[in-house]
Amino acid sequence: MRLFLALLLICGSVALAHGASLDRPKDNQIARDEPCRVQVASARRPKPAAPIRMSRSSALYVIRHVHKACRILAGADADRSRSSSIRADLYESIVRPIYRIHPSVAAASSKPFTPRALHATSQDIGRSTAQRLNNEFARLQRDISKLGQDSVRQSADESTAKAALEIFLDATAELGFAGHIAFDAYPDLFAKSFDDVSAQPRTAESDAGFRKAAPPIGSVKLSDAALTLIQSFMREIHRSSRRDQVAVIFWAHDRRSKGPGDAAWSGQGSGWTLGSYERTQIPPDVIDTVRDVEIVFSAEDPSALAGKTIDATKQKLFVRD
Numbered sequence: 001m002r003l004f005l006a007l008l009l010i011c012g013s014v015a016l017a018h019g020a021s022l023d024r025p026k027d028n029q030i031a032r033d034e035p036c037r038v039q040v041a042s043a044r045r046p047k048p049a050a051p052i053r054m055s056r057s058s059a060l061y062v063i064r065h066v067h068k069a070c071r072i073l074a075g076a077d078a079d080r081s082r083s084s085s086i087r088a089d090l091y092e093s094i095v096r097p098i099y100r101i102h103p104s105v106a107a108a109s110s111k112p113f114t115p116r117a118l119h120a121t122s123q124d125i126g127r128s129t130a131q132r133l134n135n136e137f138a139r140l141q142r143d144i145s146k147l148g149q150d151s152v153r154q155s156a157d158e159s160t161a162k163a164a165l166e167i168f169l170d171a172t173a174e175l176g177f178a179g180h181i182a183f184d185a186y187p188d189l190f191a192k193s194f195d196d197v198s199a200q201p202r203t204a205e206s207d208a209g210f211r212k213a214a215p216p217i218g219s220v221k222l223s224d225a226a227l228t229l230i231q232s233f234m235r236e237i238h239r240s241s242r243r244d245q246v247a248v249i250f251w252a253h254d255r256r257s258k259g260p261g262d263a264a265w266s267g268q269g270s271g272w273t274l275g276s277y278e279r280t281q282i283p284p285d286v287i288d289t290v291r292d293v294e295i296v297f298s299a300e301d302p303s304a305l306a307g308k309t310i311d312a313t314k315q316k317l318f319v320r321d
Contacts, residue, residue, distance in 0.1 A: 033110040035070035036091035038084045052097050053126030058181055059102040061118040062133070063109045065178035065260070066094055072171040073144070078151045078164070086143050093136045094178075115261035120181035130182035134189055137179035141172045148172075166265070170258075177260040190240060200281060207283040213250075214286040215302040222290045223311040230274060230293055237276050245276040246287060249310060249317065250298035272310065272317035 054062075070087045099106050125133075148168025155161035183190040200206070222230070230247050237245050252273040256265040277296065279287075286296055299305050308319045 034091070034095075034106075035067050035074055036087045036095050038088050038091075040081070040084045040088045050128065052101050052129045052132070054098070054101065054129055055124045056102050056105065058118065058120055058124045059098045059105050060108055061181065062178045063095060063098055063105050064113065064115070065174045066090055067109060069144075069171045069174035069178075072167060072174065076151075076164075076167045076171075078147055078167075082143075082147050086140060086147065089143070090140060093140070094133070117177075117260045118181055118184075120184040122185045125181055125185050127186055130186050130189060133179055134182045137175045141175050144168055144171050144175070169265075173258055202281055202283070206281070210283055210286045210296070210298070213298040213300065213302060215297055215299065215306040217285075217288050219306040220288065220290065220297050221309040222293070222295075223309055225312040226310045226317060227291055227293065229312045229315065229317070230295065233274055234276070234293075244279040246279050246282060246294050246296060248275050248277050248296040248298060249273070250275065251300060251304075272319065274317060 070090055073083045073087050076083055145168065148165060151164040151168065152161045155164050230249075234245070234247050250273055251270065253270045255268040255271060255273060257268065258265045282296060288295055288297060297305050297310075305319065308321060311318055311320050
């Protein structure tokens, strides 16, 4: 799994564990290299929950990514009390419950390793545990994003804002990698989480923005390759969401991607990007229909698309005459 980002702001199965072990990692073992364990007065103490059901390999994978997120937060130049509170929350909500069921993970997680994606199944993680992880990671990602937004607003210039933003994107990405095993094992949870994200409501201002960026209806063509790419993308979108989605092609100024084993985001630069919007977010008069595909085209200068053909090669879009 890779996480993709368009920075528009800056233009063999393992048996499940079924019960809590009486063995516990020693306190000095945890304290030695536990980036999420911090003492804060406002630390959230979750309500007692049923023991998690997760294989040791899955537990180790989750802990390593959560630790990376905590180290990123520890080094962030932001509100220290809020950053520490999020780390403590990660420890109480995720790390401590995993240590209870797999004590040896505490020591194993600090050893050197080669990061790689883990493709989990229902034999690696129980459904209730997957749902629990999904809920906790989503909540904590929102907290990190809010902290990041506040940090960006307080930045002195665009360069400082970009650096601040990337730190918090890194932290949320690590939690995304950690939580992806839940979606691997139970794809329906991904569909539910997709639909749980509230769409931004239409406003007069947003409608004006769509209209300003849209070329004249019927003025843009799609090649066979682009059409195939869009149809494949929308099939995945429709499988992942019960909401009515419309394809959109727009210009992104800074596209980046990152995988579980990557130390940094890989930049693809600016370019045409394929995405989707909920139909309720878009004014109907900007929705074009090209070869039976409903689609919205968007560009800073709509004349860059009018009379042109959008083509594709190696999963990348480009514009030609």
